[in-house]
Amino acid sequence: MHTKVRLNDFLKQVERKAFRIASIAVGNPDDAMDIVQETMLSLVKSYANKSEDDWPKLFFRILYNRINDHFRRQTVRQKVMKVRSWFASDGEVEDIIEQAPAHSSAEPYRQLHSDNISASVEDSLKQLSPKQSEAFLMRSWQGLSVKDTAKVMGCSEGSVKTHHARAVRRLQELLAQFN
Amino acid sequence: MSNDTIEKLNKDQDDTAIDKVVKVLNESVDGLDMQSRDRLIQVRQQALDSLQAPWYAPFMLPVGSAVIAASLLFAIVFAPNTDMNRQLAPPAALAANAVIDADQIALLAEDIDLLADLEMLQWFGDMAEIYEEAG
Numbered sequence: 338m339h340t341k342v343r344l345n346d347f348l349k350q351v352e353r354k355a356f357r358i359a360s361i362a363v364g365n366p367d368d369a370m371d372i373v374q375e376t377m378l379s380l381v382k383s384y385a386n387k388s389e390d391d392w393p394k395l396f397f398r399i400l401y402n403r404i405n406d407h408f409r410r411q412t413v414r415q416k417v418m419k420v421r422s423w424f425a426s427d428g429e430v431e432d433i434i435e436q437a438p439a440h441s442s443a444e445p446y447r448q449l450h451s452d453n454i455s456a457s458v459e460d461s462l463k464q465l466s467p468k469q470s471e472a473f474l475m476r477s478w479q480g481l482s483v484k485d486t487a488k489v490m491g492c493s494e495g496s497v498k499t500h501h502a503r504a505v506r507r508l509q510e511l512l513a514q515f516n
Numbered sequence: 517m518s519n520d521t522i523e524k525l526n527k528d529q530d531d532t533a534i535d536k537v538v539k540v541l542n543e544s545v546d547g548l549d550m551q552s553r554d555r556l557i558q559v560r561q562q563a564l565d566s567l568q569a570p571w572y573a574p575f576m577l578p579v580g581s582a583v584i585a586a587s588l589l590f591a592i593v594f595a596p597n598t599d600m601n602r603q604l605a606p607p608a609a610l611a612a613n614a615v616i617d618a619d620q621i622a623l624l625a626e627d628i629d630l631l632a633d634l635e636m637l638q639w640f641g642d643m644a645e646i647y648e649e650a651g
Contacts, residue, residue, distance in 0.1 A: 352556045353545045377563035458540040509533045
């Protein structure tokens with residue numbers, strides 16, 4: 338019971354940041370929510386008995402794995418669509434995704450964050466490579482140490498420092514352009 | 517400008533960029549819409565509800581019930597007295613009954629010894645008569 342209370346406190350603390358990270362990465366609030374849900378479930382089911390100090394590392398590791406899975410699934414889906422389009426009967430390209438109705442909740446979400454600075458920062462973060470973005474968000478926003486960030490990213494501490502430094506430089510350039 | 521000065525300026529610029537981005541991100545988190553907040557609370561609750569109980573939890577109720585039933589059955593079948601109150605008596609009373617029974621058994625054993633002694637005397641008497649008759 339005590340673990341449940343501590344887990345609740347931890348998840349409460351990180352859930353919004355996790356949702357924003359996932360939203361920035363996948364660009365769709367519904368997909369981001371699914372990713373956060375899967376991450377929480379995975380943490381609770383598999384790692385609830387781990388030390389409380391390990392939870393942030395594990396949580397963000399799972400989160401980024403889920404984000405990568407999302408992109409992998411998208412890539413596979415796109416390939417399947419491409420193959421389907423080749424077998425289209427009358428030679429016309431039949432793109433199911435293109436024919437699908439526009440996402441209903443994407444536009445209000447964008448409107449909500451239509452503030453110029455916010456939008457420019459979000460766009461800047463999207464233009465970073467996934468590793469740079471991950472290093473920046475974990476180090477500078479989440480406040481993880483280089484060592485913990487390396488564990489989350491599954492790379493060396495030197496790589497974390499390099500990705501983070503490049504991310505900061507790139508953000509400076511991009512924000513200067515937006516300004 | 518010296519290298520140190522350039523490095524410090526670069527670091528200041530880096531810090532400024534970081535602060536700016538972090539501030540915007542924090543604001544975006546604080547300004548999250550109510551729908552997303554509610555959904556996050558639901559998601560968190562669902563995750564916490566899935567927290568697994570210990571592996572032996574499903575067996576606790578049936579095993580506990582079986583132990584209690586077996587204890588009751590034992591008390592009823594092996595109780596020294598057929599009186600229902602005695603059968604369901606607490607362990608101390610049962611132990612007291614057991615002591616009484618042991619005493620009774622001891623007395624019975626003494627009786628048996630006495631009988632045995634009498635039988636032995638009878639047997640010796642019989643034997644003596646036989647020897648006498650045989651001369």
